[in-house]
Amino acid sequence: MGTAVPNRFRRPYGPGWALVGDSGYLKDFVTAQGIQDAFRDAELCAHALDLTFTGHRAFDDAMREYQETRDTKVMPMYESTAELATLDPPTPEMAWLLEAVSHSVPAMDGFARVAAGVTSPAEFFSPEYLGQVLVPATAD
Numbered sequence: 001m002g003t004a005v006p007n008r009f010r011r012p013y014g015p016g017w018a019l020v021g022d023s024g025y026l027k028d029f030v031t032a033q034g035i036q037d038a039f040r041d042a043e044l045c046a047h048a049l050d051l052t053f054t055g056h057r058a059f060d061d062a063m064r065e066y067q068e069t070r071d072t073k074v075m076p077m078y079e080s081t082a083e084l085a086t087l088d089p090p091t092p093e094m095a096w097l098l099e100a101v102s103h104s105v106p107a108m109d110g111f112a113r114v115a116a117g118v119t120s121p122a123e124f125f126s127p128e129y130l131g132q133v134l135v136p137a138t139a140d
């Protein structure tokens, strides 16, 4: 749904070529993460190539690590974006949670960090994290 962007991961390297940004990994832009994703990929890719050209790592090993690091970092936001891009209303559980977040300043700050791509949705929506930031609000 959303804007009908194809959501996909590509293997971002091969003999003589490498991909960064949207060419390697694309998702709906409803969560506005693509620019920082592209910068992060460029940094990870440049680091992997530096290790290769300075003789510290084999090309395939360094680039596989680049791909694995990218995929691990972006997967929670990828899944969250795919869910948001359906434009379905939130589930009752999510609606309750967002209502609870709106009554806690630390939780609102945390949610803003998720939207900004600083905190992973996996970390924010974990029971451990929400337990910490929501308890003060419900105790008022």
Ligand SMILES: Cc1cc2nc3c(=O)[nH]c(=O)nc-3n(C[C@H](O)[C@H](O)[C@H](O)COP(=O)(O)OP(=O)(O)OC[C@H]3O[C@@H](n4cnc5c(N)ncnc54)[C@H](O)[C@@H]3O)c2cc1C
Pocket: 020, 021, 022, 023, 029, 032, 033, 034, 035, 036, 038
């Ligand atoms: C409508 C819209 C709104 C968005 N809003 C946001 C937002 O608010 N925040 C955010 O973070 N992201 C947003 N995004 C996503 C973001 O724009 C992209 O994720 C980001 O620009 C990807 O950067 P990139 O360098 O990988 O690719 P691009 O920015 O697409 O750059 C690729 C470049 O390569 C050029 N090119 C292609 N083929 C060739 C070729 N054969 N030879 C030479 N050049 C070529 C293209 O012309 C282009 O200039 C939005 C995207 C869209 C479409």
